[in-house]
Structure formats: C-alpha cells, structure tokens
Amino acid sequence: MNIFECPHEQELLDAIQASRWPDRAEAALRAHVDECAVCRDVATVAPIVMGATEGLAGVHVPEAGAVWLRAQWRARAEAERLATHPITAAQAAAIGCAAAISGALFGATSAWFQGDLAGLAGMFDKVGAWLPTAVSPDGVVSILAAHATLAVGTAIAVLLAPVAAYVVTRD
Amino acid sequence: MTFTDARRLEARAGDVENVLEMDEDAFRAFYDRTARALWTYLWRVTGDRHAADDLLQESYYRLLRMRTPHDGDAHRRNALFHIATNLARDARRRRMVRAAWEPATAVDAGTIADPRNEHTGAEERADLSRAMARLSHRERALIWLAYAQGSSHREIATTIGVKTGSVKLMLFRARRKLADWLTREAGESR
Numbered sequence: 001m002n003i004f005e006c007p008h009e010q011e012l013l014d015a016i017q018a019s020r021w022p023d024r025a026e027a028a029l030r031a032h033v034d035e036c037a038v039c040r041d042v043a044t045v046a047p048i049v050m051g052a053t054e055g056l057a058g059v060h061v062p063e064a065g066a067v068w069l070r071a072q073w074r075a076r077a078e079a080e081r082l083a084t085h086p087i088t089a090a091q092a093a094a095i096g097c098a099a100a101i102s103g104a105l106f107g108a109t110s111a112w113f114q115g116d117l118a119g120l121a122g123m124f125d126k127v128g129a130w131l132p133t134a135v136s137p138d139g140v141v142s143i144l145a146a147h148a149t150l151a152v153g154t155a156i157a158v159l160l161a162p163v164a165a166y167v168v169t170r171d
Numbered sequence: 172m173t174f175t176d177a178r179r180l181e182a183r184a185g186d187v188e189n190v191l192e193m194d195e196d197a198f199r200a201f202y203d204r205t206a207r208a209l210w211t212y213l214w215r216v217t218g219d220r221h222a223a224d225d226l227l228q229e230s231y232y233r234l235l236r237m238r239t240p241h242d243g244d245a246h247r248r249n250a251l252f253h254i255a256t257n258l259a260r261d262a263r264r265r266r267m268v269r270a271a272w273e274p275a276t277a278v279d280a281g282t283i284a285d286p287r288n289e290h291t292g293a294e295e296r297a298d299l300s301r302a303m304a305r306l307s308h309r310e311r312a313l314i315w316l317a318y319a320q321g322s323s324h325r326e327i328a329t330t331i332g333v334k335t336g337s338v339k340l341m342l343f344r345a346r347r348k349l350a351d352w353l354t355r356e357a358g359e360s361r
Contacts, residue, residue, distance in 0.1 A: 004344075005339050005343065041350040044349075044354065045314065045349050049299065050318055050319060052319065056208065062206075062224075062227070065199065067202060067206075070228060070232070071228075075235070
C-alpha cells in the first residue's frame with residue numbers, strides 16, 4: 001500500500017456522500033479513520049467540499065439560449081472573416097501588381113523622370129570618381145541607363161512588397 | 172466585393188450550423204446539465220466570479236467549435252472541463268503577468284470570497300474559500316473535481332492533462348495541504 005492512498009477511502013467517501021459520516025458510520029470505519037492519516041484528511045476535506053456544492057442550484061449562469069446565440073454569432077463572424085481573407089489577399093496582390101506596372105510605364109514614358117534618372121546617373125558618375133577603380137561606376141551607370149524601366153519597376157516592387165505582405169497577413 | 176464573393180460569403184456563413192458541434196436542442200440540454208457545475212468549478216479554480224462568467228461562455232464556445240465528435244455525454248463533459256481548465260490556467264497566467272506590472276491590482280489570494288456567503292453567511296464555506304485560495308490552481312482543480320464533482324482519477328487526469336498514475340499522489344498532496352489549512356482555519360475561528 002502507498003502512503004498516499006488507502007483501500008478504505010472509497011468506503012469513507014460513500015459514507016460521507018450518504019450523510020452517514022460520522023455519527024451513523026460503522027464503528028470499524030470510524031476506528032480506522034482515527035488511525036489512518038489518509039482517511040483523516042479525506043474526512044476533513046470531503047464533507048466541506050461536498051457541502052459547498054449544495055447551493056449549486058442558486059448559482060446564476062447565463063441562459064442556454066443566450067450562450068447558443070452568442071456562439072452562433074461568433075462562429076458566423078469567424079466564418080466571414082475566413083471567407084474574406086482570400087479576397088483581401090487577392091486584392092492586395094492586384095493592387096501591388098497594378099502599382100508596379102503603372103510605375104514601370106511611367107518610368108519608361110516620362111521624359112521628366114528619365115531626365116532625373118540621367119541626373120542620378122551623373123551623380124553616380126561623380127560619386128564613382130571617388131571610388132576605387134576596382135568597382136566600376138561606369139558599369140552601374142550604363143546598366144541603369146540601359147534598363148531604366150526594369151530598374152524602376154524592380155524598385156517599386158521592392159518598396160511595395162512589404163506593404164502588400166503586411167496587408168495580407170494583418171489578420 | 173463581387174456578386175460571386177457575396178454568394179461565397181453567404182454560403183460559408185450558412186455552414187456555421189454545421190461547424191458547431193451539436194444542434195441547439197442538444198446544446199440546451201447539455202448546458203442545463205453542466206453549466207452550474209462548470210461555473211462553480213471555474214470560480215473555485217480562478218477565485219474570481221467575473222472570470223468564471225467569461226470563461227464559462229468561452230468554454231462552451233470552444234466545445235461547440237471542436238471538430239472531434241464526442242462518444243457521449245460523459246466524454247463531452249470531460250472535454251468541456253478540460254477546455255475550462257486550460258482557459259482558467261491561461262487566465263491565471265495573464266493575471267500574473269498583469270499583476271507583475273501593476274502590483275496594486277494583484278489579486279490577494281486570501282481575500283477570495285464565496286459569493287453565496289453574502290446570503291448564507293456559512294462559516295464553513297468561508298473557511299473553505301480561504302483555504303482553497305492558498306492552494307495552487309491545479310490543486311484547487313484536483314480537489315474540486317475529486318470531491319465536488321466525484322470525478323474518477325481517469326477523468327481528473329483527462330481534465331487537467333496529466334497521467335492517470337500521477338493523480339493519486341497529486342491529490343494526496345493537495346488534500347494534505349487543504350486539510351492542514353482547514354484545521355488551522357477552524358482553530359482560528361474558535
């Protein structure tokens with residue numbers, strides 16, 4: 001037998017449950033409880049805890065109908081949120097693509113923008129004069145000038161990607 | 172939103188009834204059989220009647236949203252109490268974190284009062300409340316499940332998420348502690 005359990009525990013619990021403990025319980029059980037530490041604790045704790053459940057009928061809980069309606073409302077709201085989630089993702093992706101294409105077209109067709117880009121390339125040229133010869137600024141400038149549309153589109157996509165990712169995953 | 176999207180939404184929302192674990196009549200019957208016992212359990216474990224109110228509704232909602240079917244009422248009841256136990260534990264952790272940042276709002280375990288004492292003035296219940304407040308969350312759950320609910324060791328193990336073999340020892344320790352506090356409370360009130 002373990003020190004933390006006793007074979008008479010259930011017998012004692014039955015007596016407590018049937019309100020026979022202690023006065024109407026068998027003398028042998030009472031004698032055992034006097035000597036057994038486990039049963040003594042059970043005899044101290046169980047009647048009080050069981051007694052605390054007597055007023056259970058007086059406990060106020062919400063109406064079953066109200067809880068059911070709230071559960072339905074929440075389930076519906078969650079289902080709607082799940083249903084709209086893919087739409088939000090598609091919309092965000094579409095906006096991102098449209099913005100990237102618009103930017104690329106603007107970059108390819110705007111004389112003002114290309115003029116500024118050439119200015120930027122000139123600036124690179126000046127900065128490049130200060131750089132070690134190992135890195136050729138002329139190469140960078142010529143690549144930028146030759147693929148202006150691609151460069152602008154890539155820059156816009158890079159800028160828009162975190163925004164699109166945020167919009168898609170914000171839920 | 173396009174017309175197709177709207178129809179898809181409507182169809183999804185219409186599926187809610189199928190998403191919930193049981194129909195309304197079955198839920199009402201189950202709720203009426205278990206709600207008071209669950210509220211009392213939650214209140215005993217958390218020591219806070221407002222928390223018990225909130226957690227009661229959340230427990231039923233989570234049970235309704237469970238995808239796994241239950242074999243019967245007893246199985247469903249065990250699942251409900253398991254959910255409630257986890258929610259109560261999480262709520263206690265949140266409260267502990269909050270209390271660490273706001274010491275003035277920390278819950279004093281010794282002041283947990285039985286709401287029914289306001290009407291009955293039962294000294295024994297007050298003693299039990301004070302003594303229970305000195306136990307840990309898990310110990311309170313063990314004691315309440317074992318003696319108030321009459322749950323078997325296996326049911327207790329399922330509810331609090333431990334091995335069945337561990338319940339005996341854990342219950343022994345919790346009972347020892349509570350008996351000790353109850354004896355002291357009784358001695359002080361004399």
